[in-house]
Each structure stands twice: as structure tokens, then as C-alpha cells.
Amino acid sequence: MKCSRCGQNAVVALPSHHAGFCGPCFLLFYEKQVRRAIKAHRMLAPGDCVLVALSGGKDSLALAHQLKNLGYKPHGLHVDLGIPDSSLKAREKVEGFCAAEGIPLHITEAREEGLSIPEVKKNVHRPVCSVCGKIKRYLFNKFARNNGYTALATGHNLDDEAARLLANTVRWDTSFLRDVGPVLEARHGFARRIRPLYRLTEFENANYCFLSNIEYNMYPCPYSHGASFNVYKDLMHRLERSQPGKKISFYESFQKQARPCFVRCEEEKGLSLTPCRKCAYPTSEEVCGVCRLKETIQGK
């Protein structure tokens, strides 16, 4: 296979784009996808102070690296979840990466916030993945808001985004569907959230890291085994295999055609969020879910 751009030998095949690329041209393709996402959704403006959520995996490190290459001056935030062995490995990768790239790094320890994931796991009787996700969003948001960042960037990739959209679609939960998108504007005490990698797949992010010599954490979380989310990822992969390009068109046509309908519907319900009595995080209850979780853990 020849590179679609320069005609040299290709090293990365991308059936979804009916293309293949050599190493240098793949990096240009990758940059173009990120630029396109940022431009199309007005994600960042000059002078924006962007905080990147860094888990240590391929997606988040690729994102920080690419944002820096594009001339932004990202800061990193890593949440140390306190999972034995696994969290240590992740943190080391993040620290190594930020030191090498000269990216200022902040670390929040979930344990210090009373939210260490092994403790949480003992106290919740549902799959821990969704609770862990909620805690991370909470801590990222808190840090971004308290430190004046104008955007919080996460490494959500196309596989994540399309699978999450499908999962929410299967339930037709319009309050979640309203919020599936590459940009969530600041509102009700949420920091502005952006997903510059939404056009890129896990495979493309892994290739970007490989070709950019970024060492990332490859160990899956020991708690994620059999998460139901994987069913939706698998369904989307099957659809993409049978109709290349469907994953991105599913996600983008949702943004254009359906999301505005759900936004309208939800606005009419008029449910508004108010600050949590304990921590001021936006919530539809008096005390937010994370504070209630803390209470459960401390009560034991």
C-alpha cells in the first residue's frame, strides 16, 4: 500500500478515510483532524488557558502533545485514583511525559479528597466505572474552576464518543443525549469542556504516540473488566467494518440534526441545576452525588 499523500510506502491503513499514510504524512493527517475539530467547533481561541486531563493513556498524552505542537500552552492535570499498582504506573507515565515536554503538571490525589477508588468500590453496589468517571469529572471540574482555566480538554476519542452516543441512544435518555458533543459550554458551574480528538480513533491515537515516541500507560484498569460499555464499542466497530466512515458520520450527523432537537426538548422541561450545599458543584439535588458518596464512605 502506498501513502495517499506522498506515494511512499504506507505504514498506517485508514479504511474509514479510504486512505493510508507513511509516518510523516500520518502525523500531518492527524494534525489536520485536530485543527479541523478545533476550528469547526470554535474550541479554542488565542489566549485561552487550557487544562488537559491526563490519565497517562495514549489519548490524553497524544492530545497534550498535539496541542503543544499547535502552539497552545496546555497545562496538565492528573488525578491519582489510588488504585494499587495501576495508579502508580499511570502517574509515572504522566510525570515522565510532562517533564520531557515541559508541560506544567498538577496532580490531585483522589485519596486526599476522600474519594480513593478502592474505597469507593467497596461502598458502591453498581459497576465502579461510571462512579469513577463521575469522580474524575468532578475533580477535573473543581480544579479547572478554582484555577481560572478557560477550557478543560479531554482525550475522548471517536470510539469512546460514538459508543457513548450509541449507549445513550439505546436508552433514549434525552438529558444525556443533549450533552453528547465535542464542546460543552460553561454553564451552571461547569467549566467549558472540549474534546479535540473526537474525530480520531484509539488506533489513530496509538499510532500518533508510536510515531511521536510518546511512552504511554498501556495497562488496562484492573476494575474495568467486562464493563457494559464495551458492548457498544463492539457494535460500533462492527458497523464501521461493514460501512467504513459510519462512526464519524453517526456522531457528526447527531450533532447537526438531532442534538438541537434534544436541547430544545430539555430546555422546555426547565429543570435547572443549583450549587451543591456542601461543595457548590452543580446538581439537581440539594447535595451532589459526589458529596453523598463521600458521606457514605465516611459513614462506614
Next chain:
Amino acid sequence: MKCSRCGQNAVVALPSHHAGFCGPCFLLFYEKQVRRAIKAHRMLAPGDCVLVALSGGKDSLALAHQLKNLGYKPHGLHVDLGIPDSSLKAREKVEGFCAAEGIPLHITEAREEGLSIPEVKKNVHRPVCSVCGKIKRYLFNKFARNNGYTALATGHNLDDEAARLLANTVRWDTSFLRDVGPVLEARHGFARRIRPLYRLTEFENANYCFLSNIEYNMYPCPYSHGASFNVYKDLMHRLERSQPGKKISFYESFQKQARPCFVRCEEEKGLSLTPCRKCAYPTSEEVCGVCRLKETIQGK
């Protein structure tokens, strides 16, 4: 496995309902599902004059049989598509069934309408399935309207409906999504359309026919090979296998939570249908798609 209702040996396992049934109890279960669909969506009222579209397959024959058992007085309409061998077999099954059940049967020959499917296939350059579906809807609608039927019932099953919903969802075509549902009220020259089997799967309809001694046409259409629709059926089956009950909840939560949002959005666009200049069928163009197709065929 024991029957969930009477404790005898079960002959049909229904994981989606966490149940299994013996023959007689399965027929009760089946009847209950149809009654529930009719009642929940106010599909039929006493005195309604219902026309059932009969292809000769398991779904349509099961539907006519069940409607008759429930005390309605259905008439049948079969469209003879003119496909060599295949259409003859289908027609024989429909004629045999209606004679045995005492159901008045009407037959429309696609050929006489200038729409024989082999001719159509020669003249269209896209998969013939969608065109064939359009022609059948056209002819069913025409007959129902011209003969004063107050409802046109079709044997669409849960597998069809969920897969069609998924296919339309993946494209997020809100004008199609608006119309995915168990009832489409009469409007703009469309007869009222109802789908009393939307809660029942192909497997359940096949079992119903088997247990009710209904001989149906089992031959697949020779033109349907590799239809892209099958991809969506397969995805829905996979989802159902991993989360039993998901197919019906996907369809029903759509009706309740999402469809109203799409109806609203489409109403605001204000696109209205007008009668076709040639045949009065509702269309967004001057001449409807079926009349344009006829012109193409006759022009050759």
C-alpha cells in the same frame, strides 16, 4: 424448562421476557402482546374496517389470524410483485390461508400498475429492496384509501422495527425518525397505518404460525441478498443477546422520550406534502416517486 405460566414442559424459550411457555400458554402470551399493543396505542376501535397487508410470510399471516381471533373482521390485500417463481409461491400461500380462514382477499398485481419488480430492478441503479418497499406502501395505501378502510395493518415485527429505528438513528434523519412508530395517523392523503405485532419478534411469529398450523411462505425474496438492513438486524440481535429486553425497551423508550422531540423539530421546518399531480399520492415534489419510476420504466 418449565412453562412460566402453568408449569408443564415449555416448548418456547423467551429470554427477553425471562420466560418460557408450553404451546397453549405461548398462544395466550402472544395474544396478550397483541392486545397490549392495540390498547396502549389505541390502534383499533369497534367498527374499524381493517385491511391487512398480506405478503404470505409468517408475520402477516400471524397478524391476520390473530386479529380475526380477537374478533376483528380483517380483509386481506396481497400485492403480487411479479417476481418469477417467488411471487407465485407467496400468492398461493396467501390464497390458501384466506380461503381456510374465511378472510376476504383482494389482490393487486404490480405488473398491471406498470410496476412489476423485475422491470423495476432493471431500471433502478440502487438496491431494489427500498424501491420495492416504496411500491408496496404506495399500492397498499392506494387500495386502503380507495376502498374506505379506516386502518391499514402490517405485520412489522420487533426485529424489523428495532432494526429500522437503529438504521434511521445511525443516519439521524429526523424526517424518517418522526415516522418510526406503531401507529401513523392518517394525514396528507396517507391511510392510517398500524403495526399490532411491534412487540413480537420474528421467532415469536414463526412459533405462533407453527402452533396455529398456519402454512406460510418461507422462501426469502431472491432479490434481498445482502441487503444493508441485515447489518442493523444483526447489531440489534447482538445487543439483545447481551442485554435481554433491550430491543423492546430501545423501541418503546424512543416512542416515549425521543419521538416527540423529532415531531416538534420537523413540524417547525414546516415542510408539507401535497398531492402528486398524476396520482394524488402525497409527495414533497410535483410528481411522486412512484409516478416518476413508472415514467422511467415506460420511457425505456
